[in-house]
Amino acid sequence: MAIIQIEHVSKTFQTKDGTIDALKDVSLNIEAGDIYGIIGMSGAGKSTLVRCINHIEVPTSGTVVVQDRELGGLSDKELRKQREHIGMIFQHFNLLMQKSVLDNVCFPLFIQGKSKAEARKKAYELLEIVGLRDRAKAYPSQLSGGQKQRVAIARALASDPQILLCDEATSALDPQTTSSILELLKDINQRFGITIVVITHQMAVVREICNQVAIMKDGQVVEHGRTIDIFNHPKSEVARELLQKDEGNATELKTLKTADRIKNGTRIRIVYTENSAFEPVIANMILTFKEPVNILKAATKNVGGVAKGEMILELPKGSTNVAAMEKYLKERGLELEELSDNVNGGEEHVDGTN
Numbered sequence: 001m002a003i004i005q006i007e008h009v010s011k012t013f014q015t016k017d018g019t020i021d022a023l024k025d026v027s028l029n030i031e032a033g034d035i036y037g038i039i040g041m042s043g044a045g046k047s048t049l050v051r052c053i054n055h056i057e058v059p060t061s062g063t064v065v066v067q068d069r070e071l072g073g074l075s076d077k078e079l080r081k082q083r084e085h086i087g088m089i090f091q092h093f094n095l096l097m098q099k100s101v102l103d104n105v106c107f108p109l110f111i112q113g114k115s116k117a118e119a120r121k122k123a124y125e126l127l128e129i130v131g132l133r134d135r136a137k138a139y140p141s142q143l144s145g146g147q148k149q150r151v152a153i154a155r156a157l158a159s160d161p162q163i164l165l166c167d168e169a170t171s172a173l174d175p176q177t178t179s180s181i182l183e184l185l186k187d188i189n190q191r192f193g194i195t196i197v198v199i200t201h202q203m204a205v206v207r208e209i210c211n212q213v214a215i216m217k218d219g220q221v222v223e224h225g226r227t228i229d230i231f232n233h234p235k236s237e238v239a240r241e242l243l244q245k246d247e248g249n250a251t252e253l254k255t256l257k258t259a260d261r262i263k264n265g266t267r268i269r270i271v272y273t274e275n276s277a278f279e280p281v282i283a284n285m286i287l288t289f290k291e292p293v294n295i296l297k298a299a300t301k302n303v304g305g306v307a308k309g310e311m312i313l314e315l316p317k318g319s320t321n322v323a324a325m326e327k328y329l330k331e332r333g334l335e336l337e338e339l340s341d342n343v344n345g346g347e348e349h350v351d352g353t354n
């Protein structure tokens, strides 16, 4: 049984400018132990959906079942109790600026009725987990963004939640700090079995830590499944768009020789695990078919801890060999996908040539 079941959830906001359908018939199952990504462009409905998971936002229709309890059927008191199992962190940390790091973490423990001594003991343990025990007496203004988010994570863990909701938790952080916070979230998921729901607009965040992902657009889930499957075979236009924006390991992004003879050729995307096994296949294909091939993009990406390579090739349009070249690559175990014309930023090549 999934730990979070979202069944046919819709949410409509009435504003002075009219009605906004923020969620339209969304259904999702999140299993215990998942790190589940919810990704989409701005306004897709991600925050509204995640706020429905703890009923900060009550769906207009549909049901949310968390740990076998239908939230809509709970009294206010029961709902407050249920929310103790659901921690939440935010983009802007939401710390109490007038209180020390220690007191920020103690705060929810006091609300739970813990004594000062108990709360402090637990808060120090939590600060140890997030690597900030030595900053307990500091104030939030004395911390970096990454450190502030660590305090927020410690505070969110204070009620021993089974679920942690992260709403754009790394969006205000630089890439290096983002990686360290994602590592911490992964560690928390593995050590304590906490189910994590990650709201983001960055595919890089999803592929770094999420095992499952739902892609949202205009209030709907347009695609969901294992991260690795969506990375390998994106079906929706928005998934492709988000993948295109995710450059992976930019230092390894290379532009290889382009053959000027190809203009507006057939573009295919190839995903592979072993770079070494891949490049001779391309070279041999070119030798076999004696056709020019543009390599528009080559990058490696870490998908859930596994290094995956992605390459976009352009084959000569109209050539009678295109189908045979695709077959040649497939027979050598490569996964291919033909791309529509606009992918990779219209006609612009990675190196800026047209």
Ligand SMILES: Nc1ncnc2c1ncn2[C@@H]1O[C@H](COP(=O)(O)OP(=O)(O)OP(=O)(O)O)[C@@H](O)[C@H]1O
Pocket: 013, 014, 015, 020, 021, 022, 040, 041, 042, 043, 044, 045, 046, 047, 048, 049, 201
């Ligand atoms: N309280 C509200 N009142 C009115 N409209 C709202 C409210 N909350 C959200 N919306 C609208 O619902 C839609 C979905 O918003 P939501 O914040 O869930 O999207 P999002 O995908 O999280 O976007 P972003 O990444 O920009 O935060 C938007 O059109 C937004 O303007």
